[in-house]
Amino acid sequence: MHISKKLAEAQKLEKPAFSFEFFPPKTAQGVQNLYDRMDRMHDLGPSFIDVTWGAGGSQSELTCEMVNVAQTVYGLETCMHLTCTDMETEKVDGALDAAYKAGCTNILALRGDPPRDKEKWQAVEGGFRYALDLVKYIKAKYGDHFDIGVAGYPEGCDDEQNPELLMSHLKQKVDAGGTFIVTQMFYDVDNFLVWVDRCRANGITVPIVPGIMPIQTHAAFLRRAKGMNCHIPQDWIDALEPIKNDDAAVREVGKGLVAGMCRRIIDHGVMALHFYTMNLAQSTKMVLEELGLISREGTPTKKSLPWRQSLGLSRREEDVRPVFWKNRHKSYVARTQDWDEFPNGRWGDSRSPAFGELDAYNIGLKGTNEQNIKLWGRPESLQDIADVFIRFLRGDLKSLPWSEIPVTEEASPIIGNLLDLNRRGLLTITSQPSVNGVESSDPVHGWGPSGGYVYQKAYLELLISPALLTQLIERIDSNQSMTFYAVDKAGDLRTNAPSDGPNAVTWGVFPGKEIVQPTIVETISFIAWKDEAFRLGTDWANCHPAGSPSRQLIEGIMSNWYLINIVDNDFHSAHGIFSLFDGLEVKNLDGPLEWSKPAVDGHPPKGIAELNGTHKTTDSRVYQEILN
Secondary structure (H helix, E strand, O other): OOHHHHHHHHHHHOOOEEEEEEOOOOOHHHHHHHHHHHHHHHOOOOOEEEEOOOHHHOOHHHHHHHHHHHHHOOOOOEEEEEEOOOOEHHHHHHHHHHHHHOOOOEEEEEOOOOOOOOOOOOOOOOEOOOHHHHHHHHHHHHOOOOEEEEEEOOOOEOOEOOHHHHHHHHHHHHHOOEEEEEEEEOOOHHHHHHHHHHHHHOOOOOOEEEEEOOOOOHHHHHHHHHHOOOOOOHHHHHHHHHHOOOHHHHHHHHHHHHHHHHHHHHHOOOOEEEEEOOOOOHHHHHHHHHHOOOOOOOOOOOOOOOOOOOOOOOOOOOOOEEHHHOOOHHHHHHHOOOOOOOOOHHHHOOOOOOOOOOOOOOOOOOOOHHHHHHHHOOOOOHHHHHHHHHHHHOOOOOOEOOEOOOOOHHHHHHHHHHHHHHHOOOEEEEEEOOEEEEEOOOOOOOOOOOOOEEEEOEEEEEEEOHHHHHHHHHHHHOOOOEEEEEEEOOOEEEEOOOOOOOEEEEEEEOOOOOOEEEEEEOHHHHHHHHHHHHHHHHHHHOOOOOOOHHHHHHHHHHHHOEEEEEEEOOOOOOOHHHHOOOOOOOOOOOOOOOOOOOOEOOEOOOOOEEEOOOEEEEEOHHHHHHHO
16 A cells, blocks of 8 residues: 555544654574564554665665565565665666565655765766656656655755755655655754645645654764754753663653654644664654553554455455464465465365475474573473463463464453363364454454454364374264364374365455455365474474484374364354363373374275265375375
8 A cells, every 4th residue: 555545544534653664684683583573563553664775775685575575474564765876777677676576565765875985975877866866767667556755854964954955856856756755863843843834835745754763872862863963952962961871761761752752743733753763663662652652562453354464466455364374474475475366266276376385484483493492391291292382372482383473362262271171181273262243343353344243263273182083073073063174294184074165264244345254264275284284393393302302202293193173163152162172181191192093983094085974084195286
């Protein structure tokens, strides 16, 4: 979505929008750390983020990669900086093409600073001299595809201090196609407000987004202000000077000063704030909390779907996903990144397209062996394994091998049931409670347009001992509302699903729209998820030395236990799915585990076979051929 439209909507609703700027880190670990931070800051609800461009395109490939990841994986509306510095037309074309293919529809067109090895800015042969030239070029080549932001300088810039000339240049950039203005950082709010009024008096009507630099430390505050020639009001100096050696006090006082400046900006009718985060979160978050724009727990973005939507070029219309990847969003995006089309067409023919390979980035277990051992310990019994799952459900652990996110508030109605299952050696991986007609505005379960109602069936996925599988399947078969899939690592698939097609487990009813069914269970996707789930468990085992009790234990579970998912198709039933497990438990959790495969109706499974006309066993390699 174009940033100018988001800003116009914020202005209309008189609800301030805020956004974040990030820059490409210098190391691979720094990049990964920033991705994790961007992921967390998504839940603060920014209208957009932007990613800077190194002088002369020195980090151009990383900038383009970050834009693609932010758009496609994290679902963040992203604006890519693009400068003229040392940029031939060919480089500019390459950058714009990369942005286009990433689904990015917003560019901040800048002249840029000179490279560090040059004292003065100069145009490269075959390149652009001014940001105005870049704006015109983008507009001529891409029409209205890109929203084009331009820079504003309330306090002048390095090589031009004439306010009338700067205003004239700004007006030219807007008239050439600039659709919004992002200003350089400042602390003199009086000067900024006068400058805004001057912009409007000169016929500049596009949204103006003030650049806000939170205060981290006193030294950094002075250094950045000096580097940008920012005037610091005397009352700010008086407030910060006495505490300059106390970083915590500087952040606290600085939070109040910056928040006060932002309030004056908002009171003046400017409904946008752009934070220069310096790739850090805390100081920006403190200011937003002080302004009441987020709570201390964060203010999640209103969800258009129950899962985080990708904003990649081909994915903006995607509206259906399998429930299995509920807690592994990045993995699902990675494994489907080569798809040419997405639901609804995806589920019309479940044989195509194929899921990506398991060795792609973002699919395997994250972290080093040492980090994962520190996180999940060295389990030597099933009780130790169950305790890891229990700690996760209680919020003491932020992740499991099968979940890259902590337990959410959505699980609250069933958290007691999940804890009970794990105490009995039934290892729960993914779940959702039933929901019967909750308003789409509900802060926990709500999603989609206002005025609608959302529903979901109870869903449970877990690892189960083969000694308990047959009895559980018998109980499921005796309940007409329950359907299931169970599969082991070798591919022994058992199900009572009436067909291989999708079973919607989440849906919504909204004014003026057809019923939306964004989350499903179906055969092909479950087989793809099976491979990933057992791979993750094997990765966990491999964190431990070969031959160690921990490795043997986890490998044994992965090689012998079943992954089963169950859907209670009666969405009125709150806890019926858990009654299936009454009295079921793994005996002797602290003792050695027995590895044995269950027979079905007294006979081991042999390929595809109908059993009692109610459920079947299938060699999942039949589906694997379809996946490949």
